[in-house]
Amino acid sequence: MKLKWLLVAVAIGAQSGIAAFGQETNSSSADIQALQQEVQALEQKVEALQQQQTTQSSPAENQQSTQVQDLDQKVRILERQRELDQQAAADAAKAQPKITLNANGFSFSSADSNFVAQLHGVIQNDSRTFLADGGGTAGKDTFLLRRARPIFSGTVFRNFDFNFTPDFGGSGVVIYDAYLNYHYNPAFQIEAGRFKAPIGLESLQQDVWITFNERSLVTDLLPNRDMGFELHGDLLGGKVSYAAGIFNGTPDYITPPASTQAVDDDKAFDGRLFLQPFKTSDETYLQGLGFGVGGSYEDDTGSTAASDLTSGYKTDGQQTFYSYATGVYASGRHWRLSPQGYYYYGPFSVMGEYAISDQQVTKTTTSADIRNSAWETTVGWVLTGEDASYNGITPRHPFDPRNGSWGAFQVVARYADLYIDDRNFATYALAGSASEAKAWSVGLNWFLNRDIRVDASFSRTTFNGGGGTVNNGPVTAQPENVVFTRVQLGF
Amino acid sequence: MKYFLNVFIAVLALASAANAGPVTLLNVSYDPTRELYQEYNAAFAKYWKARTGDDVTINQSHGGSGKQAQSVINGLEADVVTLALSYDIDAISQQAKLLPANWQSRLPDNSTPYTSTIVFLVRKGNPKGIKNWDDLIKPDVSIVVANPKTSGGARWAYLAAYAFALETYGHDDAKARDFITKVYKNVPILDSGARGSTITFAQRGIGDVLLAWENEAHLAQKEFPSEGFEIVTPPISILAEPPVALVDKNAKRHGTTEVATAYLEYLYSDEAQEIEAQNFYRPRNPAIAAKYAANFPQLKLVTVDSEFGGWAKAQQTHFADGGVFDQIYQSQ
Numbered sequence: 013m014k015l016k017w018l019l020v021a022v023a024i025g026a027q028s029g030i031a032a033f034g035q036e037t038n039s040s041s042a043d044i045q046a047l048q049q050e051v052q053a054l055e056q057k058v059e060a061l062q063q064q065q066t067t068q069s070s071p072a073e074n075q076q077s078t079q080v081q082d083l084d085q086k087v088r089i090l091e092r093q094r095e096l097d098q099q100a101a102a103d104a105a106k107a108q109p110k111i112t113l114n115a116n117g118f119s120f121s122s123a124d125s126n127f128v129a130q131l132h133g134v135i136q137n138d139s140r141t142f143l144a145d146g147g148g149t150a151g152k153d154t155f156l157l158r159r160a161r162p163i164f165s166g167t168v169f170r171n172f173d174f175n176f177t178p179d180f181g182g183s184g185v186v187i188y189d190a191y192l193n194y195h196y197n198p199a200f201q202i203e204a205g206r207f208k209a210p211i212g213l214e215s216l217q218q219d220v221w222i223t224f225n226e227r228s229l230v231t232d233l234l235p236n237r238d239m240g241f242e243l244h245g246d247l248l249g250g251k252v253s254y255a256a257g258i259f260n261g262t263p264d265y266i267t268p269p270a271s272t273q274a275v276d277d278d279k280a281f282d283g284r285l286f287l288q289p290f291k292t293s294d295e296t297y298l299q300g301l302g303f304g305v306g307g308s309y310e311d312d313t314g315s316t317a318a319s320d321l322t323s324g325y326k327t328d329g330q331q332t333f334y335s336y337a338t339g340v341y342a343s344g345r346h347w348r349l350s351p352q353g354y355y356y357y358g359p360f361s362v363m364g365e366y367a368i369s370d371q372q373v374t375k376t377t378t379s380a381d382i383r384n385s386a387w388e389t390t391v392g393w394v395l396t397g398e399d400a401s402y403n404g405i406t407p408r409h410p411f412d413p414r415n416g417s418w419g420a421f422q423v424v425a426r427y428a429d430l431y432i433d434d435r436n437f438a439t440y441a442l443a444g445s446a447s448e449a450k451a452w453s454v455g456l457n458w459f460l461n462r463d464i465r466v467d468a469s470f471s472r473t474t475f476n477g478g479g480g481t482v483n484n485g486p487v488t489a490q491p492e493n494v495v496f497t498r499v500q501l502g503f
Numbered sequence: 504m505k506y507f508l509n510v511f512i513a514v515l516a517l518a519s520a521a522n523a524g525p526v527t528l529l530n531v532s533y534d535p536t537r538e539l540y541q542e543y544n545a546a547f548a549k550y551w552k553a554r555t556g557d558d559v560t561i562n563q564s565h566g567g568s569g570k571q572a573q574s575v576i577n578g579l580e581a582d583v584v585t586l587a588l589s590y591d592i593d594a595i596s597q598q599a600k601l602l603p604a605n606w607q608s609r610l611p612d613n614s615t616p617y618t619s620t621i622v623f624l625v626r627k628g629n630p631k632g633i634k635n636w637d638d639l640i641k642p643d644v645s646i647v648v649a650n651p652k653t654s655g656g657a658r659w660a661y662l663a664a665y666a667f668a669l670e671t672y673g674h675d676d677a678k679a680r681d682f683i684t685k686v687y688k689n690v691p692i693l694d695s696g697a698r699g700s701t702i703t704f705a706q707r708g709i710g711d712v713l714l715a716w717e718n719e720a721h722l723a724q725k726e727f728p729s730e731g732f733e734i735v736t737p738p739i740s741i742l743a744e745p746p747v748a749l750v751d752k753n754a755k756r757h758g759t760t761e762v763a764t765a766y767l768e769y770l771y772s773d774e775a776q777e778i779e780a781q782n783f784y785r786p787r788n789p790a791i792a793a794k795y796a797a798n799f800p801q802l803k804l805v806t807v808d809s810e811f812g813g814w815a816k817a818q819q820t821h822f823a824d825g826g827v828f829d830q831i832y833q834s835q
Contacts, residue, residue: 085645085691085709085710088707088708088709089691089692089709091707092692092703092707092709093692096692096694096695096699099695100695124577124578124579126578170578196756197756
C-alpha cells in the first residue's frame with residue numbers, strides 16, 4: 013500500500029514539475045494526459061501486485077490470520093463485558109440504600125434520599141451544688157439526669173419530615189417533640205404537632221448547644237413546647253427566617269406535657285421574624301450578625317381550678333422564686349414580645365434577648381394587668397480559637413491525649429434580670445415571692461469533640477424582696493449560689 | 504377567615520418570590536444528545552437573557568432513554584425531558600403523573616422538533632461489504648448495538664431491522680422474527696446506551712458494524728478521524744422521532760415553568776433548527792432541511808405507527824419482559 017502511494021506521489025510530483033515546466037515551455041495538455049494515463053497504469057500494476065501477494069499467501073497463513081483476528085475480537089469482547097459488568101455493579105451500588113454513622117448520628121436513607129431515618133440523641137448528666145445554703149436549698153444538692161432523649165427524625169416521600177423526641181430524664185417518659193413538617197421548598201414549610209413555640213432566641217437553640225446548664229431568666233417568660241400548626245421558612249438564602257403559627261397557647265415556661273394541653277377554647281398566635289442580612293456577605297465580620305423579634309397573643313380563660321398561669325418562675329438552680337397566689341387565674345389578654353439578637357465572629361460570641369409577658373389575671377373579684385419583663389446577655393470566647401456559632405462549636409483537634417490534642421475550650425459569662433410587675437404585687441403573688449431576680453454566671457465549656465462536652469459553671473442569683481419559710485414557692489435562699497457541672501453526649 | 508386566607512396567599516406569594524434566585528433547569532435527555540444540547544443550551548441562554556434579562560443555566564443528564572425515564576419516575580427533578588421515544592415520556596406521565604397524558608399535543612410535530620434514523624457505521628473500506636440489513640445476518644458479521652430494554656436508540660434499531668424484514672418477507676411475522684433472531688445472534692455484547700455502544704465499536708475496536716443514530720454515526724466519524732469509519736445508509740430504515748416535553752409538576756415546584764416551556768419552544772426556532780442540522784439531526788423546518796440536504800441521504804423511512812401499531816403496542820410486543828426480544832436473545 014505504501015508503495016502505491018509512493019508511486020502516486022512521485023507521479024504527481026513529476027506531473028507538477030512538468031506542468032511548471034510546461035508553463036515555461038508552453039507544453040501541450042496532451043503531455044499531461046499522457047502522464048495521467050501513466051500514473052493510472054502504475055496504480056493498476058501496484059494493485060495487481062498486491063492482489064498477487066495476497067493470493068500467494070498459503071491457505072494455512074490465511075487461516076492463521078483469521079484465527080488471530082477472531083481471538084483478538086474475543087479478548088476485546090471479554091474485556092468490554094468486564095467493563096460493562098463493573099459499570100453495572102457501580103450503578104447497582106448507587107441504587108442501594110445508604111447507611112451513615114458519624115458525629116451527626118445514625119442515618120439510613122433510600123438511594124434517592126426520598127426516605128430517610130435518623131437517630132440522634134442527647135444525654136446530659138448534671139450536678140447542682142448550692143453553696144452557703146443555710147436556707148431552703150439545703151438538701152437540694154444533687155446529681156441528676158437532666159435530659160435523656162433519643163431523637164427519631166427523618167423524611168418520608170421526599171417532602172415530609174418528622175421528629176419524635178421523648179425524654180426519659182424525668183420521673184416518667186414525656187414526649188417533648190412530635191411533629192410532621194411538610195417542606196415544599198426552603199421558603200415554604202408547614203409544621204404540625206408538638207414543638208417549640210417560635211418566639212425566643214435562646215429557647216429555640218438546640219439543647220446540646222445552650223451556653224450554660226440552664227437557659228436564662230428570660231426563658232421564664234416565654235412558652236416552651238406547644239401544640240398547633242406553624243407556617244415557616246427561610247427566604248433569600250436564609251437571610252430572612254419567618255415563622256407564624258396557631259397554637260393551644262401555653263403559660264410562661266411550663267414543660268411538656270402540661271404546657272401543651274389546652275385549658276380553654278381560645279388559641280394563641282405566635283410569630284417570629286429573624287434577619288441575618290449579612291449572612292452571605294463578603295464582609296466576614298458581619299456574617300454572624302442576626303437580630304429579630306418574636307411575639308405571641310392569646311386570650312386566656314382560666315379558673316380557680318385551672319389557672320392557666322405559670323407554675324412559677326425559676327432560678328438558674330431551678331428553684332422557684334415567684335409564683336402566683338392561690339386563687340389567681342388568667343382572665344384575658346396575654347401577650348409577649350421578645351426582641352433578640354446575636355453576633356458571632358470567630359471565637360467571640362454575644363447573645364442578647366429581652367422579653368415582656370403581659371398577662372391579665374383575676375383573684376376573686378379583682379383583676380389586674382401584670383407585666384413582667386426580663387433581659388439577658390451572654391458572651392463567650394473560644395480559647396482554642398474555633399469559631400463560635402448558634403449551632404455549636406466544632407473542635408479543630410478533637411480530644412485525643414495520646415496525640416496531644418485536647419478539644420476546644422470556651423469561657424462564658426451571662427447576666428440576666430427578671431422583673432416582676434410590682435403593681436398589686438401583694439394581691440397576686442404568693443407570699444415570700446421575690447419581685448426581681450438578678451443572676452450572673454460564669455463558666456468553662458470543654459468540647460472534647462463534636463458530640464461530647466463537659467461544662468462547669470457558677471451562678472449567683474440575688475433577689476429583691478421575697479424570702480420566707482413557705483416551701484416551694486418563695487425564694488429559697490438569698491442569695492442563691494450554685495455550682496453546676498455537666499457531662500453531655502449529643503449527636 | 505377570608506382575611507386569614509388572604510394573608511396566607513400573600514405569604515405564599517412572598518415566599519415564592521423571595522425564594523427566587525438564579526434560574527436553573529435540568530434537561531434529562533438520552534445518550535447521544537450531549538453535544539447537541541451543549542450547543543443549544545448556550546444559544547438558548549443567550550436568547551433568554553436578551554428576551555428577559557435573566558440568566559439561565561441548563562444542567563444536562565444523559566443516559567439510556569429508558570433508564571433516564573425511570574430516573575425521573577424515581578425522583579430525578581427534571582424540568583424538561585428530551586428522550587429518544589415517546590413511550591418513555593408516556594411512562595413518566597402514567598407512572599409518576601408528572602405531566603398530562605396529552606403532553607405530545609402541546610408542541611408542534613408531536614413534540615418532536617427534529618427527527619433522525621438508524622444507519623450503519625462500518626470500518627474503513629467496509630471490509631464486510633455491509634450495504635443493507637440482510638448483510639447483518641451473515642455468519643461472519645459482528646454487530647454492535649445497545650440493549651433495547653434500556654436504550655431508546657437500540658429500540659429504534661431493532662424496529663428498523665424488524666421493519667426491513669416485514670417489508671422484505673411480505674409482512675410474514677414468523678420470517679421477520681427469524682430474521683431478527685439471526686441479527687441478534689451476531690451481537691456479542693449489549694451496552695446499556697447508544698453512547699456506550701459507540702465506545703464499544705469505535706474505542707474498543709469490537710465488531711464490524713455499529714447500528715447507530717444517524718447523528719451518532721457522524722459524531723463518531725468526527726471524533727475518530729484516523730479510524731476512517733464509513734457511514735452506510737441502508738435503502739430502508741425507520742423514522743425516529745425523539746420527543747421533548749415539559750415535566751409540569753417538577754417545573755411548577757421549581758418555579759421554572761415559563762423558562763422551561765420557552766426552552767422547548769425555542770427548539771423550533773430557525774437558530775435551533777440550524778444547530779440541530781449541524782449536529783446531524785434532521786430538522787423539521789423544510790427550508791433548513793433543504794439547506795442541509797446533502798447531509799441527509801434520502802431513504803425509505805417507515806414509522807412505528809404504520810409498521811408496529813404505535814409505541815405502546817411495539818413496547819408490549821417486543822420489549823416488555825417476556826417479549827420478542829427476551830425470547831430471541833435469551834435463547835441464544
